[in-house]
Amino acid sequence: MTDPHDIGAAQGEPGRNLPPLRLHVPEPPARPGESADFTHFDIPAADAAPRPDEAAQPATMRDMAYGLVRVLDEEGAAVGAWNPKLPPETLLRMLRAMALTRAFDARMFRAQRQGKTSFYMKSTGEEAVSIGAALALSRDDMCFPSYRQQGILIARDWPIIDMMNQIYSNKGDRLNGRQLPIMYSAREAGFFSISGNLTTQYPQAVGWAMASAARGDTRIAATWCGEGSTAEGDFHSACTFASVYRAPVILNVVNNQWAISSFSGFAGAESTTFAARAIGYGIAGLRVDGNDVLAVYAATRWAADRARANAGPTLIEHFTYRVEGHSTSDDPTAYRSAEESSLWPLGDPIARLKQHCIGLGIWDEERHAAMDKELAEYVRDAAREAEKNGILGHGLHHHPMESMFEDVFEEMPRHLKEQQQQMLDEWKAAGL
Amino acid sequence: MTDMQQMTMIQAINSAMDVMMERDPTVVVMGEDVGFFGGVFRATAGLQDKYGKNRVFDTPITECGIIGVAVGMGAYGLRPVPEIQFADYIYPALDQLVSEAARLRYRSAGEFTAPMTVRSPFGGGIFGGQTHSQSPEGIFTHCSGIKTVIPSTPYDAKGLLIAAIEDNDPTLFFEPKRIYNGPFDGHYDTPAKSWAGHPDAQVPTGYYRIPLGTARIVRPGEALTILCYGTMVHVVEDTVKAMGIDADIVDLRSLIPLDIDTIEASVKKTGRCLIVHEATRTSGFGAELLAQVQERCFYHLEAPIERVTGFDTPYPHSLEWAYFPGPVRIREAIAKIMKD
Numbered sequence: 001m002t003d004p005h006d007i008g009a010a011q012g013e014p015g016r017n018l019p020p021l022r023l024h025v026p027e028p029p030a031r032p033g034e035s036a037d038f039t040h041f042d043i044p045a046a047d048a049a050p051r052p053d054e055a056a057q058p059a060t061m062r063d064m065a066y067g068l069v070r071v072l073d074e075e076g077a078a079v080g081a082w083n084p085k086l087p088p089e090t091l092l093r094m095l096r097a098m099a100l101t102r103a104f105d106a107r108m109f110r111a112q113r114q115g116k117t118s119f120y121m122k123s124t125g126e127e128a129v130s131i132g133a134a135l136a137l138s139r140d141d142m143c144f145p146s147y148r149q150q151g152i153l154i155a156r157d158w159p160i161i162d163m164m165n166q167i168y169s170n171k172g173d174r175l176n177g178r179q180l181p182i183m184y185s186a187r188e189a190g191f192f193s194i195s196g197n198l199t200t201q202y203p204q205a206v207g208w209a210m211a212s213a214a215r216g217d218t219r220i221a222a223t224w225c226g227e228g229s230t231a232e233g234d235f236h237s238a239c240t241f242a243s244v245y246r247a248p249v250i251l252n253v254v255n256n257q258w259a260i261s262s263f264s265g266f267a268g269a270e271s272t273t274f275a276a277r278a279i280g281y282g283i284a285g286l287r288v289d290g291n292d293v294l295a296v297y298a299a300t301r302w303a304a305d306r307a308r309a310n311a312g313p314t315l316i317e318h319f320t321y322r323v324e325g326h327s328t329s330d331d332p333t334a335y336r337s338a339e340e341s342s343l344w345p346l347g348d349p350i351a352r353l354k355q356h357c358i359g360l361g362i363w364d365e366e367r368h369a370a371m372d373k374e375l376a377e378y379v380r381d382a383a384r385e386a387e388k389n390g391i392l393g394h395g396l397h398h399h400p401m402e403s404m405f406e407d408v409f410e411e412m413p414r415h416l417k418e419q420q421q422q423m424l425d426e427w428k429a430a431g432l
Numbered sequence: 433m434t435d436m437q438q439m440t441m442i443q444a445i446n447s448a449m450d451v452m453m454e455r456d457p458t459v460v461v462m463g464e465d466v467g468f469f470g471g472v473f474r475a476t477a478g479l480q481d482k483y484g485k486n487r488v489f490d491t492p493i494t495e496c497g498i499i500g501v502a503v504g505m506g507a508y509g510l511r512p513v514p515e516i517q518f519a520d521y522i523y524p525a526l527d528q529l530v531s532e533a534a535r536l537r538y539r540s541a542g543e544f545t546a547p548m549t550v551r552s553p554f555g556g557g558i559f560g561g562q563t564h565s566q567s568p569e570g571i572f573t574h575c576s577g578i579k580t581v582i583p584s585t586p587y588d589a590k591g592l593l594i595a596a597i598e599d600n601d602p603t604l605f606f607e608p609k610r611i612y613n614g615p616f617d618g619h620y621d622t623p624a625k626s627w628a629g630h631p632d633a634q635v636p637t638g639y640y641r642i643p644l645g646t647a648r649i650v651r652p653g654e655a656l657t658i659l660c661y662g663t664m665v666h667v668v669e670d671t672v673k674a675m676g677i678d679a680d681i682v683d684l685r686s687l688i689p690l691d692i693d694t695i696e697a698s699v700k701k702t703g704r705c706l707i708v709h710e711a712t713r714t715s716g717f718g719a720e721l722l723a724q725v726q727e728r729c730f731y732h733l734e735a736p737i738e739r740v741t742g743f744d745t746p747y748p749h750s751l752e753w754a755y756f757p758g759p760v761r762i763r764e765a766i767a768k769i770m771k772d
Binding site: 142144174175176179183185186187192193195197200202203204205206208209210211212214215233234236237238240241407408409410413414415 | 486496497500509531537542600688692693
């Protein structure tokens with residue numbers, strides 16, 4: 001028997017009966033040079049997940065947070081209760097939007113490597129998460145994205161030249177060269193200004209949805225964050241607000257397994273799923289195969305219908321894999337097994353939809369190759385066009401230097417006017 | 433003006449929100465305990481009854497969530513007036529205020545804005561201990577893109593709050609809670625005064641505004657300039673009166689934007705300057721004032737600029753009146769400045 005008040009025991013002196021405490025620091029299954037292993041993932045059959053009613057009470061559907069909503073099976077057939085039964089033109093639109101996103105990413109990644117801009121982030125392997133959701137939402141629903149949902153803009157047919165102008169911070173950049181590349185803002189596309197601070201958009205989306213509800217509007221909001229940043233307080237504040245006011249909002253967690261070099265275990269994945277975060281808040285939670293664009297579409301549609309019916313928010317975990325580095329500033333070979341992306345058990349979202357379309361007889365390999373070629377040329381031509389507006393780093397002439405003082409406030413206050421004038425005077429005095 | 437009414441600062445603040453909710457259907461009031469109960473200081477009393485729960489509602493206890501939600505509501509097209517129950521509780525909202533609300537117009541080149549007014553009681557003198565007494569205004573004046581406004585009378589509180597709500601940029605409206613119900617001269621051991629009979633407690637019942645960025649000359653004088661705001665305006669005023677010194681007392685009312693013209697004219701006239709605030713000293717707003725006065729008025733100064741501020745310690749509960757920059761410390765500073 002141990003006396004818990006024994007001072008010697010409390011100070012860790014030897015000779016006591018208590019086992020020493022141990023700190024658990026998570027470690028991913030595989031590091032560089034090691035074999036990747038995903039056998040610990042439980043991947044249910046594509047038709048295994050039941051589809052609850054859109055108005056179901058969250059308490060009646062908790063199993064959904066631990067299962068996996070899937071539609072496309074291993075042969076590419078659409079099966080099960082979640083099959084959205086989309087018409088061929090929608091399927092081909094999805095396919096094209098995902099392929100265009102990948103082509104855009106390839107071109108802009110290369111532009112960064114060529115020194116034309118400072119930074120880029122690819123969404124390779126995660127295209128379905130953005131595009132499935134964007135096509136399931138109404139065009140006027142408001143999106144509060146994270147930094148890897150460029151697919152939303154592409155699915156909403158936003159001009160890619162406008163995106164490129166932002167990436168190049170050139171004179172066509174509507175944001176006047178103020179934002180890091182890919183931190184788009186496109187109000188007309190229902191796309192909120194992206195922040196570099198993580199998950200701040202979560203409570204903002206809930207607030208937008210609450211406003212829409214309070215005003216008797218019909219539009220809903222959707223937001224995205226990574227699994228890593230579900231650890232932020234903003235995530236939990238947002239879930240509380242969404243639950244309390246039954247806000248018409250869809251809370252998406254893109255679980256791509258990696259937050260820069262930290263595997264999902266550092267956000268709690270060793271102990272539970274991210275969809276299961278919903279349970280504690282009394283929110284409907286769905287866990288979805290994020291590499292199955294039909295499953296993403298179906299789940300988003302379910303959540304959107306639920307929100308529109310005033311049945312409350314939904315938290316959707318998209319189970320996927322970040323195939324590339326976090327950004328152009330990252331080198332994933334330094335911290336994870338190189339085998340991982342090729343062994344990812346849920347495949348590639350474009351290849352899976354392609355297989356499905358071929359199986360339906362509405363698509364074939366030749367048309368796919370032709371589409372890829374056409375899209376590569378399309379983004380190349382757009383990039384050339386955008387580059388006519390300039391690229392980053394070619395002097396200060398894209399935006400007048402004094403423009404940095406604009407838009408801090410609606411009207412420039414006295415102290416900013418003075419600083420602006422001082423800067424101009426100094427450059428003039430220096431003969432520049 | 434017609435339809436004047438005797439009001440406490442609480443009543444004036446309540447009236448400002450009432451007037452704005454009546455005029456603008458996009459104005460919404462939110463915060464911990466602000467709805468049915470009407471706020472722990474009663475500032476939002478009656479508003480939910482009058483305007484309904486869609487426009488005046490209680491929130492969960494997460495300041496990060498309150499401000500984040502207000503950013504989203506602003507993006508939708510509403511004009512939120514969130515309350516942070518005590519300024520000491522504002523820190524969990526810092527990221528949403530500083531990185532989001534304050535930067536949204538800039539980073540989106542005007543596509544999205546955050547036209548919110550964050551009301552929050554601040555300052556000490558109520559035996560609130562270190563978590564109900566702080567003056568964090570200097571944290572926010574250091575950040576670009578957010579305005580900071582602090583009233584010192586019921587009349588100013590209403591006119592400034594209306595201007596802040598109408599402003600399309602995020603504004604922090606810090607309310608000196610020690611003077612919510614009456615002016616305070618710093619003599620903590622004398623009976624509390626009410627606003628009754630105070631000339632600045634006569635407040636129009638309707639709409640009026642005081643533009644942000646305009647200071648107020650509390651008392652014109654020639655001997656020295658005293659820059660202050662909030663509760664300290666009254667402490668300074670009473671101390672100056674007791675000393676019989678001809679001070680030019682400037683109530684800043686707004687730190688960002690700052691009415692530097694009024695400050696500069698005053699110091700050039702008097703040649704001497706004292707800065708008084710309750711917030712901690714190092715990197716406090718007084719340091720900024722001191723720098724700007726020095727930059728603009730150096731050749732007019734006849735004595736070093738002095739600061740009387742809170743000490744760089746947490747606000748100590750039982751030693752509150754040793755911490756508070758009260759009459760003794762202000763008198764000593766004035767004497768020092770006037771010595772030569």
